[in-house]
Amino acid sequence: MLEENKKKIKILSPSANVVDEQEGDELIRKAQKILSNNFLQVEYSKNFKGKNTFLSGTAEERARDLMDAFLDEKVGAIISSQGGDNSNDLLDLLNYEIIAKNRKPFFGLSDITVLLNVIALKSKMTTYHGLDFLWGLGKNATEYTEKILNFLLKDGKLNIFKNPNTPEWKVINPGYGEGTFLGGCLASFCLLLGTKYDPLELVNSPYLLILEDIGESKSIIKSKLTQIKQHKKFHLCKGIILGSFAFCEQKPKENEVHIEELAREVYGNSDIPIARIEEIGHCVENIIIPIGGKGRLECKKNVMLCFL
Known part of the structure; x- marks a missing residue:
């Protein structure tokens, strides 16, 4: 559960850059609105949009954004903007002991799979697959996603709710x-x-x-x-x-x-x-x-x- 002084949600791009175009900007606005409506403060990392042709920054810049988010005492959770192909660039640059001492919910999917698994195991903490900022919140989110996010961030619990709009298991x-x-x-x-x-x-x-x-x-x-x-x-x-x-x-x-x-x-x-x-x-x-x-x-x- 997020403490009252840790309502800041850090949004960063550990892999691909966020293309500065109309669709991307619209997804950002929608995702930010969902978090803001739940009384959460959104803050973007230095290299959130990036300046590279396909990466949000150098490996060192992306790793520093992630480490800074874990070290920031006012950050209650970290959400990746999207995936990409190059999260494995960061693995040798992260300090897993420091992450373990500053654990907080870290969300992503796609290429962020790399970071979710390695951080979970090397820092002995739980990370969360299934939500990113642009697509999970900005594109695909309904009340279903907001319900799950509320349970996790506000109540500190993660429950499974079958989405009635998806195929049977x-x-x-x-x-x-x-x-x-x-x-x-x-x-x-x-x-x-x-x-x-x-x-x-x-x-x-x-x-x-x-x-x-x-x-x-x-x-x-x-x-x-x-x-x-x-x-x-x-x-x-x-x-x-x-x-x-x-x-x-x-x-x-x-x-x-x-x-x-x-x-x-x-x-x-x-x-x-x-x-x-x-x-x-x-x-x-x-x-x-x-x-x-x-x-x-x-x-x-x-x-x-x-x-x-």
Whole structure:
């Protein structure tokens, strides 16, 4: 729960720059209004919009913006503006011990998956997948998002509320599992595998994976799902949740293959529960998932997901 003197929400861009155009400005106005209507003060980082052709700043500038946000005692939460491709630039430049001593809610998705997982595990704190400033608040937010955000920031609790405007949750493979939430954008998560920031190595305990992506071919998706299965710590995986795969479902010559079928093909011989929850990922209004937090996934006749 945010303390009375920590109602400032820091908005920063750890990866891509925010394009200064009419649509971007409109999204900023809408997102800021949502936070302001909830009596939260919005403050933008020095490199929020950026000056680079595709990045908000140098790696050092972006890392400093993030560290400054954690160190600012008046900041109650940090929200990434959007994703990109280059969050991994920051990993060697962050001080995880300082972050651990100044922990506060940190939100993002897409390429911010990289930071959410590494900070959660190296700083031993919970980060939050499913909300960013431009798209999560500025583009896709309804009363549903505001309700979840209010519960988290004002009451200090994170609950799951099924969005009535989204597809029903699907059971892909039956089973039951508990563990630490990891994952996010499939492509971004796989960037970390095999590095010194490998989440599956850092967690070294039972985990639940959330996986989503945007604009990838099904052949690439299958390749990355297989990469995860071949990881030496895959035996600790106790469940997989497939989210939205925006603009991945209708690639030419592949329309007959669905994401669920790819998951069954790759993981079909395992006894772990696998679910499809399309309220996670790009281009949708998201459930907020606590990366580094504990959860339970049960797939029987229906899907049951809860935070522990």
